[in-house]
Amino acid sequence: MGFLSQLGNVLQLDMMLFLVAGVLYGLIIGILPGLGGSIAMALLIPLTFSLTPEQAIVLLISAYGSSNFGGSLTSILINTPGDASNAATAFDGFPLAKKGKAGMAIAAAMVASALGGLIGLLVLDLMIPVARKLILAFSYPEFFMLAIFGLTIIAVVTTGSLFKGIISGLIGLMFAYIGTDPIMGSDRFTFGMDYLWDGIPLLAVIIGMFGITEAFSLFSQNKAIAHDVQVNKGGTWQGIKSVFQNFWLFLRSCFIGIYLGMIPGVGGTVASFMAYGTAVQMAKDKEKFGKGAIEGVIAVEAANDSKEGGNLLPTLAFGIPGGASMAVLIGGLMIHGLTPGPDMLTNNLDITYFLIAAAIVGKFVAMFFGLLLGPKLVFVTKIRGSIMAPAIITVSLVGAYGTDGKFGDIMVALLFGLIGYYMMKYGYSRIALIIALVLGKLMESSYHQTMATFGPEGFVTRPIALTLVVLTIASLIWHFIKKMKQKNQMKGELAA
Amino acid sequence: MRNKTGKLLINGLLVLTLGLTTAGCSSQSSPAKVDSASSYPEKNIELVVGYKPGGGFNEWAQAIAPFIEKHLPNKVNVTVRNMPGAGGVIATSHIQKAKPDGYTIGLYDVNGLAPTQLARPDSFDLKEVSWLGTVAVDNNVGSVQGKGSNTAESILKQEKPKYIVSTRGLASNDSIVGAISLTEMGVKWEPLNHEATSEAVLSVIRGDADILFGSYESQQKYIESGDLKPAIWFGTERNPKYPDAPIPSELGYPEFNEIFDTYKMIGAPPGLPEDVSSTLEEAIQKAMDDPEFHKVLEKMDRTPSYLNADETEERVEKLLEDYAQYTNIVKNLFEKGE
Known part of the structure; x- marks a missing residue:
C-alpha cells in the first residue's frame, strides 16, 4: 500500500483545487457523447505546460477518472453512451430509466465506479512488484482465446431467439472486417473510400444504435422515456445499497476489468462487455437482464473503472499504453520530463504512488459530485418524446462528430440509427452486433499472429490459453444445460 | 393513426439521412477566394496533424505551434487540428485539396506517406506540396x-x-x-x-x-x-x-x-503564393532558432534539426526516388500476406 505515503501530498489545498477542477471538467466532457477520457486529457495537456509535474498529474488523472462517471449518466438517462466503454451501461441502465428508476441506476453506477476504481488501483499498487512478468505472460494465443470467450457471451446475453442473436453477431463480424486487414495492412471492403481505411468507427456505431435508435422510437411513439410509470424521486439510497447487496458480483467484475485492462491491445471496451456477459451468465434469473436489472449496471461500471488500474500497469511498467487514453497520458507525462517505463517502478516510485493516490481521491470526489448532481437529472426521462428525440439526435450527432471531427462519422451514426431501429423492431440483438464488432478484429489478428509465431499448437500448449479454452467450453455447456433444465421444468409445470 | 404518423416520421428521417449523405459528398469544394497576401495572416492558421493526440507528431505540432505564432507578423493563433485516419492519408488529402491561402498547413510524416503514394498514387502527391521547412530529422x-x-x-x-x-x-x-x-x-x-x-x-x-x-x-x-x-x-x-x-x-x-532517415516536415497546399510562403518559412525558421523553443524540446527529450524550404523539397524528391528504386521489394512485401 505504498500510495498511502503519498496521500498526504494529494490532500493539499492547491492539489485539491486542481483535483476538483479536473473532476468537474471530466464529468462535463464525459456527459458529451463521443468525448471520453482520452479527449478530456488531450485537451488539457497544453494547459499543463506551466504547472509542476505533480499538479499536471492531478489534473490529468482526475479528469480522466471522472469522464467515465459522466459517460454513464447519459447511458442511463437517454441511452446514449458517452464513450465506447459506457455502452454496456446502457443495456440495463436505460431500461431502469424506463421503469422510472434512473435515480437508483445512477447512484449504483456512481458507487460501483468509485469503489471499482478504488479496487483496481489497490490491486495495481499490490501488483507493481510482479507487473512486468504478468504482462509478458499474455501473448497472441491468449488474446485469441479471450476474443472467442467474449464472442460466446453473445449466446448468453441474447434473450429470445438464439438464432437471431447469432445472425446479429455475424453481421457485426462482417462490419468488423471492413478497413485495414490485420495481416498485410492493406485496405479491404473500403469501396475506394479513404474514410473506411480505419474501419467502421465503433463509437459512431454505438451512438447510432443506442442514442439515435432510441430517438427514432421515442419520436414514433411520442411518449416520455419513463411514460407510464411514476418516476422514483429518491432511489439514491436504494442504488448505493444495491452495490453492497451484490458485492460478489461487484468484486468479480472488478477483477475482470483489471485483467482485461492490463493487456495492451485488448482494451477496456472488451472489459465492460465481458463483465456484463459474466453477470448474466452467473445470475440465477437471466431473464431479467436487458429489461432493467441493477446487476447489469453494477457489473459494467465496476469493470469500467477497475480496468483503469489494469490499464496503468503496462503504462507504468513498460511505458506501453494499455489503451488510447493511456497513450495520451504518456504524452502528457513526457512533457513534464517523466518517462513512463521501468523507471517509474524504481527511481520514480514516489511519483507512481502519488499518481495512484491522486486517482483514488479523484474517484471519490467524482462520486460525490455524481451522487449530488446525477439524480437531479432524472427529470429528462419525463420529457415528452417529441421534444426529447430531436435533442437526443442533436447531442448524439455532435458527439459522433466530436470524436475525430469527421463528417463520415455522422453518416455512420445515422445509418446505424436506422439499422438499430429495424433490428429492435424485428427482435434482432443490437448487443450481439456490437460485441462482434468489438471483438472481430482482435480475433482475426491474434489468430494470424499466433499462427506466425507459435503455430496451431500455441492455442493449447500455453497454460493461460488452455485455461481460457476450457472456460469457454465449460461456460457454453453450462449455459445450454441450464437452458434445457429450465425448459424441462417449464414443461413439467405445464403438465402439472 | 398514431402508428401511421410514426411510420411517416421514420421514413422522413430515412430520406433526411440519404439527403445528408449526398450533401456531404458534394460539399467538399467551395469556390476559393484567396485573400490579398500582403496583409497575411489575418485570421487563425490551422496546423493539421494526421494522427491522434498522444503520438510523436502531435507532440511536435503542439510544441511548435505557439512559437510559429510568436514569430508571425500579425497577432493570430496557430491551432493544431488532429485529423487522424488511414495512416495520415486523410489529413494529407485534406491539405492537398485545401485553399492555398496559408491558413491551412500540415505537419507531414513523409516517410510513411511516400511508400503509400507509390502504392496508391491517386489521393495526393508529395511532389506538389508547397514545402515550408523540416523541423526534425531522426535516425x-x-x-x-x-x-x-x-x-x-x-x-x-x-x-x-x-x-x-x-x-x-x-x-x-x-x-x-x-x-x-x-x-x-x-x-x-x-x-x-x-x-x-x-x-x-x-x-x-x-x-x-x-x-x-x-x-x-x-x-x-x-x-x-x-x-x-x-x-x-x-x-x-x-x-x-x-x-x-x-x-x-x-x-x-x-x-x-x-x-x-525519418523527417517531420511542414508543408502547405500546392500553389501557395510566394509572399505567403516566405512569411511562413521565416516564422518557422525563427521558431526553430528560438531558445525558448529549445527549452521546451529539451524538457520533452527531443532534438530539433532544421532544413529550409528548398532543402526540404530536395529531400522529398530524393526520398520518392529512393523508394521507387526498391519498388519490387515493396511490391513483394504487399504480396507476402496474400
Missing part, C-alpha cells in the same frame, strides 16, 4: 530484445531458419525499412503485423518477434530502459550511446546508411 534503428541473443551479425549469418519482423502496417515506413534492408542482405524473414507501435514493441520484448525497425524517437524510451537494444543503427557513424550497434556500411551495405 532509423533496428532493435532486438534487450536480453536476447540476436545481433546484426547473427541475423546476417541466418542463425535461425527465419527471422520474424514485428511490423505496424505493412505499408508503414517501419515495415518497408525492414523489408528493403533484410531482403537486400539476403536474410530469410517473415512479417508479424500489429495495429499499433506499442503492440509491435511488446512483441519483441516478449520474444515472440525477433526484430523491429523504426525511428529512434519511437523506440528511444524502450532502448533506454533496456527492454530493447539496437542491433543496427542507420546512420553515417555509430551512435556513441550504443557503440555495439553497427551501421549498414560496416555490414557491407553503405547504400542504407542514410536513405532511411
